[in-house]
Amino acid sequence: MSAPKSETRNAAALNVEGVRFHYGAKPALQDVAFTIPVGTFTVLLGPNGAGKTTLFSLIARLYHATHGTIAVAGHDLRRAPLSALTEMGIVFQQPTLDLDLSVLQNLRYHAALRGMGKKDALERIDAELRRFDMFERKHEKVRTLNGGHRRRVEIARALLHRPRLLLLDEPTIGLDVPTRKAIVDHVHNLCKTDGIAVLWATHLIDEIAPSDRLVLLDAGRVRAKGAIADILQMAGTATIGEAFTKLTAKESAA
Amino acid sequence: MTAMHCLRAFQGILTREALRFLQQRERFLAALVRPLIWLLVFAAGFRAALGIAIIPPYETYIPYEVYIVPGLLGMIQLFNGMQSSLSMVYDREMGSMRTLLVSPLPRWYLLACKLTAGTFVSILQAYAFLAVAFFFGVEAPLLGYATVLPALVLSGLMLGALGLLLSSAIRQLENFAGIMNFVIFPMFFLSSALYPLWKMRESSPWLYEICRFNPFTHAVETIRFALYGDFNPWAVAITLGSFALFLSLAVLGYDPARGMMRRKGGA
Numbered sequence: 288m289s290a291p292k293s294e295t296r297n298a299a300a301l302n303v304e305g306v307r308f309h310y311g312a313k314p315a316l317q318d319v320a321f322t323i324p325v326g327t328f329t330v331l332l333g334p335n336g337a338g339k340t341t342l343f344s345l346i347a348r349l350y351h352a353t354h355g356t357i358a359v360a361g362h363d364l365r366r367a368p369l370s371a372l373t374e375m376g377i378v379f380q381q382p383t384l385d386l387d388l389s390v391l392q393n394l395r396y397h398a399a400l401r402g403m404g405k406k407d408a409l410e411r412i413d414a415e416l417r418r419f420d421m422f423e424r425k426h427e428k429v430r431t432l433n434g435g436h437r438r439r440v441e442i443a444r445a446l447l448h449r450p451r452l453l454l455l456d457e458p459t460i461g462l463d464v465p466t467r468k469a470i471v472d473h474v475h476n477l478c479k480t481d482g483i484a485v486l487w488a489t490h491l492i493d494e495i496a497p498s499d500r501l502v503l504l505d506a507g508r509v510r511a512k513g514a515i516a517d518i519l520q521m522a523g524t525a526t527i528g529e530a531f532t533k534l535t536a537k538e539s540a541a
Numbered sequence: 542m543t544a545m546h547c548l549r550a551f552q553g554i555l556t557r558e559a560l561r562f563l564q565q566r567e568r569f570l571a572a573l574v575r576p577l578i579w580l581l582v583f584a585a586g587f588r589a590a591l592g593i594a595i596i597p598p599y600e601t602y603i604p605y606e607v608y609i610v611p612g613l614l615g616m617i618q619l620f621n622g623m624q625s626s627l628s629m630v631y632d633r634e635m636g637s638m639r640t641l642l643v644s645p646l647p648r649w650y651l652l653a654c655k656l657t658a659g660t661f662v663s664i665l666q667a668y669a670f671l672a673v674a675f676f677f678g679v680e681a682p683l684l685g686y687a688t689v690l691p692a693l694v695l696s697g698l699m700l701g702a703l704g705l706l707l708s709s710a711i712r713q714l715e716n717f718a719g720i721m722n723f724v725i726f727p728m729f730f731l732s733s734a735l736y737p738l739w740k741m742r743e744s745s746p747w748l749y750e751i752c753r754f755n756p757f758t759h760a761v762e763t764i765r766f767a768l769y770g771d772f773n774p775w776a777v778a779i780t781l782g783s784f785a786l787f788l789s790l791a792v793l794g795y796d797p798a799r800g801m802m803r804r805k806g807g808a
Binding site for chain 2 (some may be wrong): 370387388397
């Protein structure tokens, strides 16, 4: 990895500005704007259908926004898409592993797509698998793993190329409570130990830690954003759950 | 992005396709059995009904089972192209296509790698079929087994690009059955794969014209001539042109700024 340019070193991990998107005539996102500082854990909270997955698809450059700009670590997604994608690790909502290939084969495929050499790839794969407690299962076929283990492999995979921004779209969907908690804790630790910025989309309020930052998305609009404490103060409520109800209700009544 | 990165990504994609192919033995068997049924069963029946006149590249009267070998090679590649298309639509719904598309390489390059890997698999299938046909006494000139390779590369790329294009245009997996009815069967039957075109003209000038415009006809003729160490420039040119057209449209279809990926339900 070459040293980042000074202009990008100070840039936010993710900067979204004035993003709009339509599916045909139906607006899915309207003037979405927020910033994720380096090394922070940001929760993108919103009910189903709020536009979280659409926003993820735009940040991952599966397709372009109708309006607005998205920059990852200072790289504009339209002008420098390859630099921007290099800085990103992505865990999609649907599982994306090849079920009939082994954990190692899946991870090596990803490392190749990221242009990693064999030695570097194998070292990184071992390191990430150990960190996620999956090293012993390296040669097992993904089909034989349970849902929680598959998720861990996907997160390990997203980290192989040392991204500065990790995107996770409802990564705990379909997992039981202890597994969910383990994965939530694990990713929180990543922010602390590796200084990775995380954008974690969810509709589950109990996945939020008090130190997180929050972007509250509802019906394609950002209703609130910032540190949890500030949002509670602004909403005048004691819990995020109440704040969520209050902030989303106010808008739909207006 | 460097040349090394491109090369590694290509190796990765090729390895994945090869591993997946090896893992799916049924798919390989089906790819082999399908043309063999044509060769051993249909050809036996048609043989009596159809006389084959001496037409280039053949220099003598040939039995029907010799005539249909190039058509069956084309069929293998046609099915393989559609199978890749199906798996891409499936991958897009399930998500693993996304893993590919978010790699930091130009999207056209990623699609080209995918296409090349699929073509490689189709060529393995084609040679396996040629070997079995040889075993059953349906032989081509020995040198033909080498000269047919570039033809198989070209036809495999063309049919693979068609599959890529269709995968960018199909919204959901459920629509895939339609592809069988409206693409594979007409393409196969309305071509020179099963009967020479002059035979077709005798029965219907209209059908003859349709066959002449079918890119699959030209893929089959490219293979047929190459298998006999011959070269059909017209067929090669049309196959090449169709390949360029299908690939360009497919790249447009996967462009982040337009095309399929944008619509709800896609990607």
